[in-house]
Amino acid sequence: MLDISEPVVATAAVSAPVVPAVQLQTPPAATLPRQPIVIIGSGYAGYGLAQALRKADPKVEIRVLTQESGHLYSKPALSIGLAQGKSAAALSGETPLAIEKRLNIRVYPHCTVERIDSAAQRLHTNFGEMEYGQLVLASGAQPIRLPIEGDTAALLSVNNLHDYQRLRERLVGVRRVAILGDGLIGCEFANDLASSGFAVSVIGLGHWPMERLLPEEAGRQLQLALSELGVSWHLENTLQRIEPAEDGYRLSLADGQSVEADLVLSAVGLRPNLSLAETAGVAVGRGIQVDAQLQTSQPGIYALGDCIEIDGQLLPYLAPINQGIQALCKTLLGRPVKVSYPLMPVTVKTPAAPLCLLPPTVGVAGEWRCTLTADGLSAGYYDIEGALCGFVLLGRQAQLQRNTLLQSCQNAQRAVA
CATH class of the missing domain: 3.30.390.120 (Enolase-like; domain 1)
Incomplete structure (x- = not known):
């Protein structure tokens, strides 16, 4: 029987076995020198915070719970991996077992947190129950799903290493890829896929690519550069229906046009994961609402990364996450610090421009x-x-x-x- 309440030194295999939900016993408080800091999420924010905490304090107990396999990987690399010839395995770095040994932490792969009892400071998971001293929600964001009619089997999104593996598998024997979304991620994937030899069509609402971030002159130059790679554009438009065709799929657009494709990649944006925070009575808006110390409305519960809303803003980039990691690390270790965000330029991975x-x-x-x-x-x-x-x-x-x-x-x- 696996007891996630007890400190241990190593996880089991990387691929999680099916473990029945059971009521697990927690050792008496007197046997635990300090209640653990529990981080939910193994993305850049979650593992980055775990590493910062371990560097600052060699003894604090740290646990990372993740629904994923627990492998370390770079999410920004997912939109540029094809042109570099990188498989999912090549993008995967350390295993959770190696991370445990390097940082002296505990990682729980394939662990789903079903509910947070903030009053009792307990987590209810598919592995059983776990107590926490301080809890950090680094639960990230999920792709926005648009209501598209027809055969949505053609549609997929890429938001983690598993999604990237599915994309690589689905691209075998494929020639034409339609991308839904003309924003930053859509343009990065368009560059990556076109550079890899695929015929790419981009469908988006903007008058020009990345309209929310770029002036028209820059957007038009980006559009031209990607067009020279072979990307075709269907702007001021959206996808309404996907139907099977003799060869692939027929995409019906809002303006009456149709596009032929073998695969549709949805890149219309991300929405912070809020459901878990809501089970704890945490205040949410567009994201999990936090104060200047990244604490939520519930004492002892903090949030970090793509899932947070601070001063009414979402900050889904690496630079602000880095700032959050450094500040929150100190706060969790008893030296409260307000996070400060300097001006942080964003680099878009479009080598064509x-x-x-x-x-x-x-x-x-x-x-x-x-x-x-x-x-x-x-x-x-x-x-x-x-x-x-x-x-x-x-x-x-x-x-x-x-x-x-x-x-x-x-x-x-x-x-x-």
């Missing part, structure tokens, strides 16, 4: 000013007082301005503060 951007704060009135370069453009977003508060750099030459423009944005931010 190298792209770096710093989105302006939502709601700031201003205008984009674009300057062409030899291989792209440089665009700055200026507020009504003429201060630079965001930028887009497209092309290798424009990237050389990154640090200068970032410094200008930082100076403008300090002047306002």
